[in-house]
Amino acid sequence: MSAPARPGDGRAPQAGAPVRSRRRTTAPLLRLLRSEIELALARPRTAVALGAAALVPVLGTVALSTTGPEQYAYVLGVVMVALAEPAAFSLGMPVVLVAADAFAAERARGTLDGLRLSPVGPGRLVLMKASAVAAAAVLTSAVVVGTSLLVGWLSLGAGPFGTGPTLARALLLAVWAAGQLTGFGILLLAVSAAARRSSVVVAAGLIALVVAPLMAVLWGPAAPALPTGHWHEVLAATVRSPADTGAAWATTLRAAGFAVAGAGVTGFVLSRNS
Amino acid sequence: MPVQHTVTAPPGRPPALRAVGLGRGFRGVRAVDGVDLDVPMGSVLGLLGPNGSGKTTLMRMLLGLLAPTEGAVELLGRRLPGRAAEVLPHVGALIELPAMHPHRTGRQNLLRYAATEPLLDTARIPSAVAAVLDRVGLSGSADRRVREYSLGMRQRLGLAVPLLTRRRLVVLDEPTNGLDPAGTRDVRRLIGEMHAAGATVVISSHLLGEIEATCTHVAVLRAGRLLTAGPLRDLLGGTSDTVVVGTPDGARAVRALVERGFDAVGASGDRVHVRGAQAPEVVALLVHAGVAVHELTRPSARLEDVFARLTDGHDAQPLPARAETWTGAGAGR
Numbered sequence: 114m115s116a117p118a119r120p121g122d123g124r125a126p127q128a129g130a131p132v133r134s135r136r137r138t139t140a141p142l143l144r145l146l147r148s149e150i151e152l153a154l155a156r157p158r159t160a161v162a163l164g165a166a167a168l169v170p171v172l173g174t175v176a177l178s179t180t181g182p183e184q185y186a187y188v189l190g191v192v193m194v195a196l197a198e199p200a201a202f203s204l205g206m207p208v209v210l211v212a213a214d215a216f217a218a219e220r221a222r223g224t225l226d227g228l229r230l231s232p233v234g235p236g237r238l239v240l241m242k243a244s245a246v247a248a249a250a251v252l253t254s255a256v257v258v259g260t261s262l263l264v265g266w267l268s269l270g271a272g273p274f275g276t277g278p279t280l281a282r283a284l285l286l287a288v289w290a291a292g293q294l295t296g297f298g299i300l301l302l303a304v305s306a307a308a309r310r311s312s313v314v315v316a317a318g319l320i321a322l323v324v325a326p327l328m329a330v331l332w333g334p335a336a337p338a339l340p341t342g343h344w345h346e347v348l349a350a351t352v353r354s355p356a357d358t359g360a361a362w363a364t365t366l367r368a369a370g371f372a373v374a375g376a377g378v379t380g381f382v383l384s385r386n387s
Numbered sequence: 388m389p390v391q392h393t394v395t396a397p398p399g400r401p402p403a404l405r406a407v408g409l410g411r412g413f414r415g416v417r418a419v420d421g422v423d424l425d426v427p428m429g430s431v432l433g434l435l436g437p438n439g440s441g442k443t444t445l446m447r448m449l450l451g452l453l454a455p456t457e458g459a460v461e462l463l464g465r466r467l468p469g470r471a472a473e474v475l476p477h478v479g480a481l482i483e484l485p486a487m488h489p490h491r492t493g494r495q496n497l498l499r500y501a502a503t504e505p506l507l508d509t510a511r512i513p514s515a516v517a518a519v520l521d522r523v524g525l526s527g528s529a530d531r532r533v534r535e536y537s538l539g540m541r542q543r544l545g546l547a548v549p550l551l552t553r554r555r556l557v558v559l560d561e562p563t564n565g566l567d568p569a570g571t572r573d574v575r576r577l578i579g580e581m582h583a584a585g586a587t588v589v590i591s592s593h594l595l596g597e598i599e600a601t602c603t604h605v606a607v608l609r610a611g612r613l614l615t616a617g618p619l620r621d622l623l624g625g626t627s628d629t630v631v632v633g634t635p636d637g638a639r640a641v642r643a644l645v646e647r648g649f650d651a652v653g654a655s656g657d658r659v660h661v662r663g664a665q666a667p668e669v670v671a672l673l674v675h676a677g678v679a680v681h682e683l684t685r686p687s688a689r690l691e692d693v694f695a696r697l698t699d700g701h702d703a704q705p706l707p708a709r710a711e712t713w714t715g716a717g718a719g720r
Contacts, residue, residue, distance in 0.1 A: 137505045138472040144509055148502035157490055223486030226452050227548065231503035232475040 138232075145237060146244045153211045153245035154252065162207040163256050169203050170195040170261035174268045185352075187272025191265030192283050193348045195257045196290050198326040198341045202319065204257060205340075208294045209318030211249040212301035213311035215242040216379075221310060235383035239376050243299050250294035258287040274354070282351050289347060289361050296368025297321070297340045300375035306382040337367065401464040403428045403556050403587035404449060409458035410611075411444055418444040420611040422458070426589060426604070431582050433598035433619070434591040435690075436608035437698050442591040443483060445608065446560050449589070450480055463555055476505040479554040481562060485545020489534035493525055493544050496533055497551070506552045515551055523547045524573060538565030546577060557581055558589045563597055575601055599623075599690040609698050622693060630666050632659040632673065633682030643676035644669070657681070 153159065173194030177186045185193065196204065219225040228238065262283055271279050297318075305314045325339040336342030343364055350357035402425040409422040419441040426432045436442045447453035449460055451467040460467045465474040487496045494516060501512045520529045523543040533541065542565050549557045562578070563571045571594075578588055578601050592598055598605060599619070606616035615622070634640045637653045644651035649669070650662040661669050666683055673680050 138476060140503050140505050140507075141509065144502050148499050152488065152491070152499060155491065155495075222488070223483065224488060226482065227486055227500060228503055229452060230450060230475055230478070230480055231500075231505070232472055233503055234472060 139234065139237065140231065142237065142240065145233065145241050149241040149245045150248040153214065153249060156210070156214065159207050159210055159249065162203075162210055163253060166203045166207060166253055167256050167260045169200050170257060171264050173200075173261070174264045177265075178268055187269050188262060188265035189272055189274065189279055189282060189352050191269065192258055192261040192286055193352065195261045196286060196344070196348060198329070198344045201322045201326065201341045201344070204253060204290070205294060205297060205318065205322045207249045207253045208246055208298035209301060209315055209322070211246050212242075212298045212305050212318065213314035214305075215245060215302055216305040216383075217308040217314050218311040235380050238383055239302070239380045242302055242305075242379070243295075243372070243376060246298035246302060247291075247295045250298055251291045253294060254287045254291035258283055258290065282356060285356070285358070285361070286348070286351055289365060292365050292368045293340070293344070296371035296375075298375075299372040299379075300340075303375045303378035303382065306379045306386075337363075340371070342367075400428050402426055402461075403430070403463060404589065405461040406445075406449060407459050407461075409445070409448055409455050409460065411448055411453065411456050413444075417611050419448065419455075422608075422611075422613045424606060424613060424616060426587060428587055429582075429585065430604045431578065431588040431590065431602045432604040432606060433602035434589060434606050434608065435595065435598060435694055436591075438593075440608040440698075441611035442608055443560055444611075446480075446482055446558055446589070446591060450478065450482070450558055451475070452482065476552070477555040478558065479549020479551075479556070480558040480560075481545045481549060482558070482560045484564075485541045485548075487533045487541060487544060490532060492530050492532055493536065493540075494520065494529040496544065497547055500548050501551050504551055519547045519550045522550060522577070524570075539567060539570050542566055543570065543573075546574065550577070550581075553584060554581070554586050556587045556589070560591050561593070562590060563592060563594060571597065595690045595694055605690070607694065607697050614697050619690070623690060628663050629685070630661045630664050630669050631682075631684045632661060632669060632680060633657055633684075634659060634673070634678055634680055636678055639676070640673055640678045643673060643678060647672055 170191050173191050177190055177194065184190075194200065216225065219228070233241070262280075274282065301314060301318050301321075304317045305311070308314050308317075321340055325341045329336040329339050329342045343360055346360040347364055350360050404424070404426040406422050406424045409419060409424075410417065411419045422445060434442050434445070444453065448455045449462070451460065451462075451471050454468075462474045463477060465471075467474070487493075488499070491499070497516045497519065498512065501507055501516050507515055517526070517529075520526050523546055525540065525543055525547065528536070528540060533544065536544065542562070546559070546562060549559070557578075559578075563574050566574060575597065578590065582588055590598065590601065602619055604617065605619050605622050607614045631654070632640060635657055637657055637659050640659045641651045641653050644659070644661055644664075649664055649672075652660050654660050666685065670680055670683060
């Protein structure tokens, strides 16, 4: 009795092979993205982190209406407080948690194997997880800026810009913040893809959010490469008249760089693992 | 050099699963070592082995979840990992404990798995999930969070995943783990249904009775090496060394046999079991002693006996130069 044919050595039977190559080999992308976003946002701890982030503008409103600088005691001032570098810790938490769940927690739970068996390839996995991070970033930004507008307006009023310009500037800041968080979150996906424990990703994310503002103060030249570097310039420029968007564009480009680097490293790590 | 065995597929049909020289080490320990295995299309193969024998590692490599350090795997005629995307939609699996998101309900977990199934149309997903929940007996608890499920319920939910679409190959690692007798019967029924629908099924289990009741083929692993593999009936049929004699005078028969050095014991009723004997010499001896012989049979060995004989007492010893083969299909390479 001979040994079994070595796969691919020409002796493996091809005729009558049962798998037809032209059948669909992967699920529709939009279905995958929707399923992933739903999973990421449905986690109770994501909701808790969003609630914590929404508390910052409330506290900011209280501070501005009592002891804060008078020139910022209006609704855009509340938005600035909620998106300022010291608030990055709470602002970034939902995105950090989603990034930690993306690969590290799924791997620890075993559900990542289910995705690989379906099969979902490395490229689609990166897209799925990046979309979940982006959704968390957009939702966080919307919740924080929305809460800031609601509470700030009711308590402090529109301020010097009037309703339309205030809403436009708040919208600009919301989009900018969502971009910053998305870039940072996708960069964290690379850590998640390599880590075996989600706590490693959470720790890495929180250290980056806490240390980055300190680093920017201690060593100015490092600021452009840090996740929260130059945020204060963007916020200050938004309340100038006319608004200056130069810093916003520069930091958005940086976030895009983070996203590209994060997605690339994540894809590389996943390809190696599979 | 390890001895390899195969369960040869019928000529002209590719095996559902083929492993060639498959090996994997972890920190200097050979978890799986030089496994050659062909699983014929349409069979139900039971993968047996003591704890730590490499069953799960082998299954993970067979599915492409773990890269082998040597050797190759082919599923349904397609080589992994290069053609995984073509073949994996046709393969269902449950490896180790069912992996689920505890904060989601059973239905939501299955909907997520269904969303990743290439062969399921989006419009059919809710009905497919409902149908499969019904099949595994979880319709009533489908909307409870998985963290509230018992181990048996999780196992059923895990089994629901391979059932989402019609598979050609299903790989189940300890599928009856945590199930009560009713659940075990249900799993046996589900495996039977998948087999009847044309799927090849590979199961690992510690429950030899389950394997015996469910499988058409068996492969035995020990210390990462494949000791034997073959059709279950050949494995059992050719291994009994006991002759059962039906006689109205059991006591005399035992006495006569023992006097001639046979290992004979009286069993219930009019039966005498004689170990290590050939039927003709037993008949000749008893007739010569004047003992009436009404019947003489050689019963099939139980899988438990075969498994114990293959795996007991070998843990610290090297493999024999040539392991026993059960059928003409078994081959040393």
